[in-house]
Amino acid sequence: MKTLPYGKQLIDDDDIAAVTAQLRDDWLTQGPTAARFEEALCGITGAKHAVVVSSGTAALHLACLAAGVGPGDVGITVTNTFVASANGIRYCGGRPRIIDVDADTGLMSLEALEAAIAELAAEGKRPRVIIPVDFSGATADLVAIERIARASGAVVIEDAAHSLGAEYQHDGRTFRAASCAHATMAILSFHPVKHLTTAEGGAITTNDAGLHAKLLELRTHGITRDPAKLTRNDGPWYQEQQSLGYNYRLTDIQCALGVSQARKFPGFVARRREIAAAYDKAFARPPLASRFSPLRVPAGVSSAYHLYVVRLVAQDGESLDDVAARRKSTYMQLREKGILPQVHYVPVHAHPDYKEIVDGQRFPAGDAYYASCLSLPMYPGLTDADVQRVIAAVGEVASA
Numbered sequence: 001m002k003t004l005p006y007g008k009q010l011i012d013d014d015d016i017a018a019v020t021a022q023l024r025d026d027w028l029t030q031g032p033t034a035a036r037f038e039e040a041l042c043g044i045t046g047a048k049h050a051v052v053v054s055s056g057t058a059a060l061h062l063a064c065l066a067a068g069v070g071p072g073d074v075g076i077t078v079t080n081t082f083v084a085s086a087n088g089i090r091y092c093g094g095r096p097r098i099i100d101v102d103a104d105t106g107l108m109s110l111e112a113l114e115a116a117i118a119e120l121a122a123e124g125k126r127p128r129v130i131i132p133v134d135f136s137g138a139t140a141d142l143v144a145i146e147r148i149a150r151a152s153g154a155v156v157i158e159d160a161a162h163s164l165g166a167e168y169q170h171d172g173r174t175f176r177a178a179s180c181a182h183a184t185m186a187i188l189s190f191h192p193v194k195h196l197t198t199a200e201g202g203a204i205t206t207n208d209a210g211l212h213a214k215l216l217e218l219r220t221h222g223i224t225r226d227p228a229k230l231t232r233n234d235g236p237w238y239q240e241q242q243s244l245g246y247n248y249r250l251t252d253i254q255c256a257l258g259v260s261q262a263r264k265f266p267g268f269v270a271r272r273r274e275i276a277a278a279y280d281k282a283f284a285r286p287p288l289a290s291r292f293s294p295l296r297v298p299a300g301v302s303s304a305y306h307l308y309v310v311r312l313v314a315q316d317g318e319s320l321d322d323v324a325a326r327r328k329s330t331y332m333q334l335r336e337k338g339i340l341p342q343v344h345y346v347p348v349h350a351h352p353d354y355k356e357i358v359d360g361q362r363f364p365a366g367d368a369y370y371a372s373c374l375s376l377p378m379y380p381g382l383t384d385a386d387v388q389r390v391i392a393a394v395g396e397v398a399s400a
């Protein structure tokens with residue numbers, strides 16, 4: 001019986017052919033194929049500029065640097081995310097301010113955001129960046145977050161690692177995740193479990209030409225060859241480092257895979273939505289309906305379903321600890337049936353390395369969410385029969 005993980009890439013023969021062709025090309029590291037992949041990402045997101053980098057984590061680092069995060073600066077992000085969302089702030093010497101989420105959606109709580117900004121204001125501080133996370137494939141309330149950010153002078157960096165292909169409505173118009181319609185920059189990840197893969201890889205999107213130029217420079221050591229920017233010019237070989245950048249380039253071998261995957265991307269998202277609809281149907285009916293509640297997608301948002309998360313519903317008299325124990329046994333029993341669910345995420349505030357940073361803060365919604373969440377298999381390569389197998393297995397475990 002094949003095992004069904006919570007997420008997995010889908011690589012076809014044409015992806016393999018694209019990578020093989022690139023290996024026969026003159027360019028191996030970042031070159032013309034990276035530019036083609038960037039164009040494809042602009043096409044998918046609708047953003048003006050895309051800068052591909054070596055990982056989503058590198059994208060977060062550079063986005064924070066480009067936003068001006070430096071020693072002593074505060075950046076706000078949520079507890080229900082992969083730690084990289086917060087680590088980017090720390091790489092720049094900044095201090096993350098971790099805030100709580102809405103327990104029904106797992107997304108940034110606007111009340112928590114406003115409270116954090118008010119507390120910072122009382123200390124005479126303002127956040128430099130706010131990093132909402134489009135958890136599970138649904139966009140955070142970017143319109144409201146951008147409004148709040150503008151009032152406090154913060155730059156919004158949308159962590160869109162989960163949401164490539166998602167859409168949201170505002171004022172009768174449809175906007176795309178990572179389009180930067182309501183964010184200054186957005187970051188993407190191309191890790192194999194994400195919506196399209198380059199093995200490791202990431203990108204930053206923006207509509208700001210100045211930030212685009214800054215990101216290009218930071219990606220390659222802070223070195224420029226642009227004659228308009230050089231402080232002097234010794235000859236055709238001449239280049240200069242103008243700021244401390246990094247080697248965060250993505251190779252053309254990887255970008256060849258990215259370009260090939262990007263062509264199939266609409267089909268990938270469509271399949272994720274079909275699978276989500278099948279799960280939604282099953283979890284809306286007995287016996288599953290009383291025991292599990294799928295993560296709520298906010299009104300007006302069309303999720304790209306990076307994850308399919310269900311929450312265990314507390315049964316009569318159950319405490320949060322009881323729910324957590326039942327979640328663990330559900331996880332273990334599904335594993336025995338060859339289904340490998342996951343828990344997204346161990347909250348940022350619960351990691352030992354964040355203990356001092358969150359010093360005494362409380363996260364009631366994040367804790368309640370973490371105790372009860374389970375991510376079921378969700379990836380385009382799942383067959384209808386696989387999905388029914390998962391649903392049947394969850395049913396058996398729930399009624400055992």
Ligand SMILES: *Cc1c(COP(=O)(O)O)cnc(C)c1O
Binds near residue numbers: 055084085161162
């Ligand atoms: C995957 C992910 C990242 C980091 O991406 P990598 O490419 O693995 O470095 C950042 N934020 C979120 C929410 C992610 O899921």
